[in-house]
Amino acid sequence: MLRFFLNKLLLIVPTLIGITIVAFAFVRLLPGDPILLLAGERGVTPERYQKLLMQFGFDRPIWEQYFQYVLGLLQGDFGISISTKREVISEFLARFPATVELSFFAIIFATVVGIPAGIISAVKRGSTVDQTVMGLALTGYSMPIFWWGLLLIIFFSGMLHWTPVSGRIDLLYFFPSVTGFMTVDALLSGQKGAFGSAMSHLTLPAIVLGTIPLAVIARQTRSAMLEVLGEDYVRTARAKGLSSLRVVGLHALRNALIPVITTIGLQVGVLMAGAILTETIFSWPGIGKWMIDSISRRDYPVVQGGLVLVSIIVMMVNLFVDVLYGLINPRIRHQ
């Protein structure tokens, strides 16, 4: 087990190096001189151009720039935002809880709805229910997030007035941030209605962000369940006269869940990608929106640093899932 863990950990190193190269090259490969682009129609005098070149470090050879960059990363220096002039890492940390909170509720939604939907589909295989669930899953998986988000806003917020349009909490509530998680801070604040407001603000974005993982989880549960339901021990359980609920819910589900858990873990990457769009639509102040804003501002250090930080997080979660998989799967556990 320890060897399994160490192997996975070692694999991260080359991936990390690859990511730093990609993040570094990405900014350099973008067409155009970043200084000229920043100056726009206004232009820049040759003296000022030289000064900015030195300030950004673009005057040094490319390998030296990369070396400096990696050295900085190792010391936790992810650069300084061109637009806000603040450290990328502190900007990241300030917004990270918002994304975690949104992703957490999205994955809860996806799991709570996706697993039962997959089970029902598998049990009623080939029925109208199965076809409907799988049809919806395919639709959910193929739906453009941006369109889906706006559709929900127009319907639930614009027409029915059930949910707020965007933001994390009603503007009426105003309390200092303790944990960065709005739902927790709302509870801590003790303000009446604050928690409810935070939850109602979370509803639509969590549904939108959770839609693709929901579809994936439902499909994965269905296929894992189908496989397990055909196994001998399930037939034995049925033969013993156990109730259908007990056979499916206990004997079959326990084994079917192993690949599903991995799938859920792997959705973190999907959530990060989805967060970029979801946060933009719902004005959710997380890292997805932050990175999109930085791209439009051509704030390269943020795009570069954000990319590396997000990649590290996705890798860590994947590592965690691998370990978890190892722990719950006896075949790996006993190796």
Added chain:
Amino acid sequence: MRLMTSLLAATALVSALSGAAYAKTLVYCSEGSPEGFDPAPYTAGTTFDASGRTIYNRLTEFEHGKTSVVPGLAESWDISEDGLEYTFHLRPGVKFQTTDFFTPTRDMNADDVIFSFTRQGDETSPWYQYTPGISWEYYNGMSMPDLIKEMVKVDDLTVKFVLNRPEAPMIANLAMDFASIMSKEYADKLEAEGKMELLNQQPVGTGPYTFVAYQQDAVIRYKANPDYWAGKQAIDDLVFAITTDAAVRRQKLEAGECHIMPYPAPADVEALKGNSNLVVGEKEGLNVGYLAYNTQQAPFDKAEVRTALNMAIDKQAIIDAVFQGSGQIAKNPIPPTMWSYNDAVEDDAYDPEAAKAMLAEAGVADLSMKIWAMPVQRPYNPNARRMAELMQADLAKIGVTVEIVSYEWGEYLDRSKASDRDGAVLLGWTGDNGDPDNFLAVLLGCDGIGGSNRAQWCDPEFEDLIQKAKVVSDPAERTALYEAAQVEFKKEAPWLTIAHSKVFMPMSTKVKGFVMDPLGYHRFDDVDIEE
């Protein structure tokens, strides 16, 4: 313990809030996050709305809804005969804002004014690099380092700026956001505490609203400054709810989650106008989109050839197809909201037949030329490629063959400066300080050849007019000079003036007194809201 303190603070805030339950609150769905709260290092309008126009004042101010300049923190000023000395008489009794993090002990004075500028120009000042990577874009961009020779404190309420050369637009420059007056007392306090970066995060100014809190990318809260020298504002709380997507801003406005929003999607404007709970403000943006010929290359060196080409292009069709209602035809190189705009100038009529005849008369036959189309969207040109195609079709009708070329944006900006450039270039400009000099001298002055003067045009008569207007300080005299310059421009036609964008501002009918700003600011001074 920390949790306990936070809880106590939260409880205190709740009680404060419930006490102010009937406070008048205006919610503005702003389009983006401010880069910081010190306006001087930045160039984005979003930042200026959230800092310069709410929290701060300047020596001079732009008149509400106009591009003209009125007294601000300076009650009055004298300009010496030679135009080299500007003496500002400061308004007495102006208080800096009292906040949770700073309580001023003295009124605004000459030290504050001098500090506000030296921090941007004096490389030895500890404030010159008070956070890493900071640079003073507008201070440099408006040539302040070359312009200001020295600043002298005459007495507590008098400051003298000595210039290296006469520059009439100086008064307008001082109304720009980079010239916001900061509290030296607050800066000294931060410096002593070793927390200089807070100047950019916890701002203190003399403006109409006091900064309360900023939740990154989400909400900025202000309250009316009770000590504001021009009187306390009618609204008690001002909230910027940051909402980057235009479709979502619209939903929030319609759902009553905010009272006013900028930059609606052009396709939404009609629907918003149809909503009886809303009104949609409308104004021309402070910009111009143009096609600049290279006037140094034959046959475009002849004014009659340029005019003939201008007459062959159907500008109304461009406005309809490219701007879709969010633009209007430009006849002058400056927008109509700018002072000295010469409305008497007549635009060249769209007349392909006459254009053809003019070209023949000039001895030009089988002309082929290039039109450069920008690869990016700009308010003054939302789709340059489409625009170039329309021009191509129009010019084909008079026998001119057009090849459309484009480059990556940085390259485009750089290459289009060259005086031996082949072809006419589509570009535009958005004004900084509402002064005509900022358009006419920058874009068409002889100094700009090989740089921002994309037409490579140097007309002695035009140059003489704009140079004179730079040194005289009497506004009436300057207006007359700029009006004459626009006539000369039209006669010589170095550009095809295409369009000025139109800006829309949908707001609740409850919002009273909001004035659309020609400089593109979103200002909330003197705004009220009906309960």
